[in-house]
Amino acid sequence: MKKVSKLLDEFLEKIIDEHVQYTNNHQGHHRDFAHVMLSLMEPQDAAKELSNIIGIDRTNIKAIILDMLVGAMDTSATAIEWGFSEILRHTRVMKRVQEELREVVGMDRLVEDLIRLEDLDMVMKESMRLHPVAPLLDPTT
Numbered sequence: 499m500k501k502v503s504k505l506l507d508e509f510l511e512k513i514i515d516e517h518v519q520y521t522n523n524h525q526g527h528h529r530d531f532a533h534v535m536l537s538l539m540e541p542q543d544a545a546k547e548l549s550n551i552i553g554i555d556r557t558n559i560k561a562i563i564l565d566m567l568v569g570a571m572d573t574s575a576t577a578i579e580w581g582f583s584e585i586l587r588h589t590r591v592m593k594r595v596q597e598e599l600r601e602v603v604g605m606d607r608l609v610e611d612l613i614r615l616e617d618l619d620m621v622m623k624e625s626m627r628l629h630p631v632a633p634l635l636d637p638t639t
């Protein structure tokens with residue numbers, strides 16, 4: 499257990515180090531969520547007041563990153579897996595989703611138009627209604 503938590507800690511330290519290095523190389527320009535959290539550790543002007551309230555440090559940042567990873571990975575993977583298994587069982591719906599993807603996104607780029615993919619949206623909502631990945635109002639939160 500200790501070994502695993504050490505490994506995990508090293509992984510999180512590496513993420514933070516890489517973000518610190520990026521910020522240093524790009525004159526304090528903030529790019530993603532980890533950068534924003536780092537900016538609250540060493541606040542500039544406007545963020546100073548917020549940082550005094552939040553009082554964020556490196557350990558907090560590691561805990562938040564871990565929270566995001568743990569909360570995001572299994573939930574998303576399981577929801578996608580259920581979505582696939584439902585459309586495999588309903589080939590008429592699968593064809594509609596495929597057609598929509600072809601029309602809206604095409605075959606030459608990544609899917610970036612989630613808002614325009616109405617059939618896919620309905621499939622995922624229905625799939626999560628039938629197979630909730632996590633209980634709503636999780637008793638641990």
Ligand code: HEM
Pocket residue numbers: 565566567569570571573574577631632633634635636637639
């Ligand atoms: C299909 C995917 C997902 C499902 C089913 C899901 C489900 C949930 C549920 C049920 C809760 C507890 C809500 C509550 O009772 O207050 C929760 C909380 C949370 N989720 Fe997700 N989640 C998903 C994806 C994600 C992703 C992608 C992220 C991060 C990028 C994420 C980060 C979090 C965090 C940080 C919390 C805690 C929020 C808080 O403390 O207020 N989740 N999620």
